[in-house]
Amino acid sequence: MAKDCAPDCSERKDLAYDVIVAGGGAAGVGAALAASRRGHVLLVETESTVGGDLLTGMPIYGAWNSLGEQCVGGVLNDLMAECRQQPDGFIGPVCDWRTVYGLCLSPAALHLAILRLLHACGAHVMLKSTLTRVGAKDGHVGDVEVASHDGLHRIQCASVVDATGSGRVTELAGGQVEGPGSQETPQPMSLLFRMSGVSFGEFLRFVKENPAEFLLAENPVYGVTPPEAAQRVHDGGLPYAALSAGGALLGGAIAGGRVQPCTAFFITPTSRQRREVCINATRISSTTLLDARGTSCVLLDLAEQVHQSVAFLRASVPGFSGACLSSVAHRMGVRETKRIRGDESLTESHVLNAVKSSEGIAKGAHHVDIHGSGTKQIRKPVHGGGTYDIPFGSLVPTGLRNVIAAGRCISSDRSANGSLRLMGTCMATGQAAGTMASLLAESRAKNRDIRDLSVTRVREVLRQDGAILDGIR
Numbered sequence: 001m002a003k004d005c006a007p008d009c010s011e012r013k014d015l016a017y018d019v020i021v022a023g024g025g026a027a028g029v030g031a032a033l034a035a036s037r038r039g040h041v042l043l044v045e046t047e048s049t050v051g052g053d054l055l056t057g058m059p060i061y062g063a064w065n066s067l068g069e070q071c072v073g074g075v076l077n078d079l080m081a082e083c084r085q086q087p088d089g090f091i092g093p094v095c096d097w098r099t100v101y102g103l104c105l106s107p108a109a110l111h112l113a114i115l116r117l118l119h120a121c122g123a124h125v126m127l128k129s130t131l132t133r134v135g136a137k138d139g140h141v142g143d144v145e146v147a148s149h150d151g152l153h154r155i156q157c158a159s160v161v162d163a164t165g166s167g168r169v170t171e172l173a174g175g176q177v178e179g180p181g182s183q184e185t186p187q188p189m190s191l192l193f194r195m196s197g198v199s200f201g202e203f204l205r206f207v208k209e210n211p212a213e214f215l216l217a218e219n220p221v222y223g224v225t226p227p228e229a230a231q232r233v234h235d236g237g238l239p240y241a242a243l244s245a246g247g248a249l250l251g252g253a254i255a256g257g258r259v260q261p262c263t264a265f266f267i268t269p270t271s272r273q274r275r276e277v278c279i280n281a282t283r284i285s286s287t288t289l290l291d292a293r294g295t296s297c298v299l300l301d302l303a304e305q306v307h308q309s310v311a312f313l314r315a316s317v318p319g320f321s322g323a324c325l326s327s328v329a330h331r332m333g334v335r336e337t338k339r340i341r342g343d344e345s346l347t348e349s350h351v352l353n354a355v356k357s358s359e360g361i362a363k364g365a366h367h368v369d370i371h372g373s374g375t376k377q378i379r380k381p382v383h384g385g386g387t388y389d390i391p392f393g394s395l396v397p398t399g400l401r402n403v404i405a406a407g408r409c410i411s412s413d414r415s416a417n418g419s420l421r422l423m424g425t426c427m428a429t430g431q432a433a434g435t436m437a438s439l440l441a442e443s444r445a446k447n448r449d450i451r452d453l454s455v456t457r458v459r460e461v462l463r464q465d466g467a468i469l470d471g472i473r
């Protein structure tokens, strides 16, 4: 059994860490790995493993910009290096000739890579454990309470990273959070699945010969027509394409009630050897998605949509007739919950105009991507295909001194959130938050405040740790 990888709660002695990271999705993994370079770290996660949506096989978006430049490094580079060590573990950044590049990895390889790196860096991990309370005074968190199956544990800390995806720690500490407005329906939930035994060649011929069936050439930076884009997808040799509801094939199936209304079947390669792809096609949209009951009820309906989708693909989409279901995601995907109110807030204009900042601690690159109900989706590419900088202040919850947010819940308007919520960007803000939290913990001052950290110093350390902050468009 691996030793010293979790806190020993049995002795009832005071548990204390430099940094507690709440939430083990893309952001929490980035934060824990980064913070461990400088301090003693505890990662607390409600589920029974870490990695969140990284384990589903979706492409990691936001790590390469639309021009093909890598814009997230650091922790992601370490994970990619681990995946490369495993046979069939690494596919690489692939252009969809629609809007962006996605980093395609084997989710199984990535899962093992995350666990191995967490173990190697010496971070403690508490699984099946939920941070339920924080001891905060005047905006300063001194300890947290964690509920595990063996009881409640009080744990002291110098700083906390809120990587819960919903600003839960910020809310518990007395900070402010906001969700979609009363007139807005939260983005739909989905259940991802994978199919193996796909004939890549047959599918790609279908793409080449039927560009109107796919979402292609949306981003002006590619300067290609849909048929030219289809040819390039074909020539790339990987089934990375989105079968569109606007086409006759999927549109007809939706109209005939054989498939749930959706924008597209987003198809991503996850294994060359197993000829496997991940499929993002199911969706349920409802105003009740933010409460526990509403969330729980949709799972069974989503599972039915997986059945329908697999049947449709096998019956109607070239390349899938001999394919079978190989995996269903271990959890439903949540696109949108709550965002923190921070000292600075990212806006749509900042994202779309690729605004750079001298206080940037991470980069984002994905288009504004907001899924609606049925076949609706808003997609607005970043002008010029470059990157925008995510400033220090957008990770800092207003009124709190030693809590730093990371991932989907950082401070932003809803539209900007539609871009920065992608996994590559979440990992980058996670690395930044973990670094900020560990530097804050190092300064032994009582009542330390994250705002007293020098942004220049944070940026220097991030660069040393391989993060990409400048030098690209």
Ligand SMILES: Cc1cc2nc3c(=O)[nH]c(=O)nc-3n(C[C@H](O)[C@H](O)[C@H](O)COP(=O)(O)OP(=O)(O)OC[C@H]3O[C@@H](n4cnc5c(N)ncnc54)[C@H](O)[C@@H]3O)c2cc1C
Residues within 6 Å of the ligand: 022, 023, 024, 025, 026, 027, 028, 044, 045, 046, 047, 051, 052, 053, 054, 058, 059, 060, 061, 062, 129, 130, 131, 132, 163, 164, 165, 168, 189, 190, 191, 280, 332, 333, 334, 335, 406, 407, 408, 409, 421, 422, 423, 424, 426
């Ligand atoms: C259907 C769908 C498709 C998507 N497609 C893509 C895609 O193709 N590419 C891409 O890059 N991104 C995609 N995304 C977006 C992306 O997956 C998420 O936005 C991103 O993974 C969020 O990461 P996070 O770490 O901020 O949050 P999460 O991954 O939600 O992690 C938060 C973690 O915190 C834990 N937690 C919450 N509260 C507590 C607590 N109190 N104590 C302890 N643990 C807690 C949760 O269990 C969870 O594991 C998609 C999302 C969905 C839903």
